[in-house]
Amino acid sequence: MISAQGLTKRFSTRRSELTAVDGVDFDIADGEFVGYVGPNGAGKSTTIKMMCGILRPTAGRIVVDGLVPCDDRRKLSRRMGVVFGQRSQLWWDLPLRVSFQLVRRLYGVEPLAFQCRLAQLTDLLELGPLLERPVRALSLGQRMRGELAAAVLPAPRVLFLDEPTIGLDIEAKAAVRSFLAELNREQGTTTVLTTHDLGDIVQLCRRILIIDHGRVIYDGSVEGLREAFDVGRGLVVDLFQEGPVEVEGAILLRSEGRRHWLQVPRSQRTADVVGRMLASYEVEDLTVEEPDIEDVVRRIYREGGVLGDSSNGGS
Amino acid sequence: MGSPYGALAGAKLRSLASSPRLLMLRSAGDVVIVAMEALAPLLLVSRFGSIAGWSGPEVVMLIGVARTGEGLALIVGRGIDPNTFGDTVRLGRFDQILTRPVSPLLWLLTSDVELRFVFRAVAGAGVVLWSAHSLGVLSPGTAAVLAAAAVSSAVFVLSTLVIGAAMTFRTVEGSDFALLLSNGGMGLAAFPLEVYSSALRLIFTFLVPVGLCVYVPVLTVLDRDGPGLLGPGLLPLLPIVLGVFGGLSLLAWRRGIRHYESTGS
Numbered sequence: 391m392i393s394a395q396g397l398t399k400r401f402s403t404r405r406s407e408l409t410a411v412d413g414v415d416f417d418i419a420d421g422e423f424v425g426y427v428g429p430n431g432a433g434k435s436t437t438i439k440m441m442c443g444i445l446r447p448t449a450g451r452i453v454v455d456g457l458v459p460c461d462d463r464r465k466l467s468r469r470m471g472v473v474f475g476q477r478s479q480l481w482w483d484l485p486l487r488v489s490f491q492l493v494r495r496l497y498g499v500e501p502l503a504f505q506c507r508l509a510q511l512t513d514l515l516e517l518g519p520l521l522e523r524p525v526r527a528l529s530l531g532q533r534m535r536g537e538l539a540a541a542v543l544p545a546p547r548v549l550f551l552d553e554p555t556i557g558l559d560i561e562a563k564a565a566v567r568s569f570l571a572e573l574n575r576e577q578g579t580t581t582v583l584t585t586h587d588l589g590d591i592v593q594l595c596r597r598i599l600i601i602d603h604g605r606v607i608y609d610g611s612v613e614g615l616r617e618a619f620d621v622g623r624g625l626v627v628d629l630f631q632e633g634p635v636e637v638e639g640a641i642l643l644r645s646e647g648r649r650h651w652l653q654v655p656r657s658q659r660t661a662d663v664v665g666r667m668l669a670s671y672e673v674e675d676l677t678v679e680e681p682d683i684e685d686v687v688r689r690i691y692r693e694g695g696v697l698g699d700s701s702n703g704g705s
Numbered sequence: 706m707g708s709p710y711g712a713l714a715g716a717k718l719r720s721l722a723s724s725p726r727l728l729m730l731r732s733a734g735d736v737v738i739v740a741m742e743a744l745a746p747l748l749l750v751s752r753f754g755s756i757a758g759w760s761g762p763e764v765v766m767l768i769g770v771a772r773t774g775e776g777l778a779l780i781v782g783r784g785i786d787p788n789t790f791g792d793t794v795r796l797g798r799f800d801q802i803l804t805r806p807v808s809p810l811l812w813l814l815t816s817d818v819e820l821r822f823v824f825r826a827v828a829g830a831g832v833v834l835w836s837a838h839s840l841g842v843l844s845p846g847t848a849a850v851l852a853a854a855a856v857s858s859a860v861f862v863l864s865t866l867v868i869g870a871a872m873t874f875r876t877v878e879g880s881d882f883a884l885l886l887s888n889g890g891m892g893l894a895a896f897p898l899e900v901y902s903s904a905l906r907l908i909f910t911f912l913v914p915v916g917l918c919v920y921v922p923v924l925t926v927l928d929r930d931g932p933g934l935l936g937p938g939l940l941p942l943l944p945i946v947l948g949v950f951g952g953l954s955l956l957a958w959r960r961g962i963r964h965y966e967s968t969g970s
Contacts (some may be wrong), residue, residue, distance in 0.1 A: 401966055436967075444803045445967055467806040479801055483720035494713040496805055 391548060391580045392418040392441060396450035399436050410436040412604035413450065421578040425595035427585060429691045433604040434584040441471055441582065455547055468497060471541035475553035478533065479540055480525040486536050489520040490543060497544035511539040515569055531562025538569060548580040551644050555587050566595050588687055601691060608690065620685050624657040624679035625663070630672040637670065639663045710815040711806060717818050732824035735745050738770050739828035757899035762836040763927060768895045769833030770851060770919050774858020775891050776826030780873030782863050784817035785870040786960060794873055800967055810867070838925070847926040854922035857947055862887050862916045864954040886913060894919035899932050910935065914946045
């Protein structure tokens with residue numbers, strides 16, 4: 391569905407040159423749900439813009455659904471939906487329903503198909519009470535539901551989402567996520583999502599691409615990420631007495647009074663470490679924690695990790 | 706209308722209808738400005754006798770044609786007006802237009818139609834009719850030439866706006882140049898070209914063809930010759946020169962889009 395080879399974008403001004411995307415390679419199959427993440431300025435939005443045909447690559451090649459985006463921009467735009475979380479695609483002063491009607495006209499959706507699809511989306515996204523309200527009178531969460539509906543009304547084959555959950559409260563985030571998951575599952579819409587909210591990634595994406603300084607530094611499954619970066623499990627122990635803690639096979643991260651946080655690398659068996667812990671100290675309470683994906687990604691950003699569980703890892 | 710562009714224009718008109726008082730106020734402002742502008746040469750001529758050999762109503766005809774054309778152009782041209790379009794690019798709205806299955810230029814022209822400029826065009830047309838009537842030159846033939854002149858002026862203004870918008874892709878401030886061309890050009894056209902040097906006259910007739918759009922048709926209607934080459938005989942050149950100017954502006958636009966670099970997220 392999407393294929394990037396050596397995809398590069400350089401922005402040059404009179405004084406300086408900035409390489410925003412630096413030789414990125416990836417292939418996204420039909421029906422995949424891919425998270426595209428990285429710190430601010432890593433090149434996420436620039437890549438998305440090249441995939442949508444907004445920007446022309448400086449070098450390399452991008453093909454989306456058999457089309458070269460910036461050469462076949464209008465043809466591709468009939469097959470793709472785009473949501474920019476920070477910008478509205480809707481008509482601000484007009485009722486939400488009118489935006490949908492305009493989308494129908496712009497994309498030439500048949501009236502009957504439109505009615506059917508709108509009814510479906512209204513139901514899924516609970517838009518019923520919002521349809522007659524002007525877009526400017528909607529809350530951010532309501533508006534985002536409207537944006538999603540507008541983006542998928544023409545039944546796109548591929549969906550690009552740039553920070554769709556930014557600024558939303560928990561409930562609105564959950565609504566957006568369950569809608570996206572359903573769309574991908576039921577209709578096989580290929581979806582590429584950029585986000586800073588790793589909750590989005592964990593709940594939605596089977597595959598994650600991490601980009602930093604314009605290069606892909608990880609391409610693989612979300613689970614694979616934990617192993618690839620060998621974060622290991624966490625141990626939190628409460629002892630009866632204060633004092634230093636030292637256990638073979640674990641690294642002490644920090645201590646606060648009688649509570650200690652340790653890390654057990656994947657090379658160690660957690661059960662052995664716990665056994666040694668219980669043998670050497672009087673333990674009041676002990677918990678084992680799976681590494682949080684957010685911690686993993688945070689660490690990758692910080693250290694600029696160079697790993698991956700598939701061919702695209704190294705850079 | 707079957708096209709999506711009609712729907713876009715309709716949507717903008719619907720939003721405008723939500724603040725009718727603002728629309729009326731601005732429209733009235735436009736009519737007053739055109740009327741005052743038409744009065745100025747009459748006052749000047751009553752004091753100095755003529756402007757470069759032109760009578761008051763004759764100069765008023767130039768002003769009327771220029772303002773009618775400008776009004777017609779701005780009805781659809783606001784979306785590519787340097788100020789508006791600069792914001793469109795800076796705020797990333799142009800990115801979104803590029804994700805739609807439409808021509809970006811037609812989107813911009815139709816989605817920001819501005820009704821108040823209908824009133825400017827009507828006021829301009831009124832001024833032209835008054836001058837033609839008071840000069841006793843009103844006939845079906847001259848009316849056709851004047852209408853063609855107004856439409857040509859509209860095409861000229863739109864072309865300069867397109868050039869300015871194309872320059873906005875490179876430097877967000879570059880469009881000041883287009884303002885200079887369109888506003889400056891139309892301001893210039895509101896006076897008989899006799900008042901300018903011969904070099905300026907040539908530039909503003911053949912290179913930036915505002916003189917060909919306004920001055921030459923008015924010469925034709927008044928059946929008089931201008932200085933140097935200028936005269937009714939040039940009228941057949943109007944569609945050719947204007948066509949080239951408009952074509953070049955579209956080329957600049959296409960080049961501009963190719964070099965469009967978007968803005969940060």
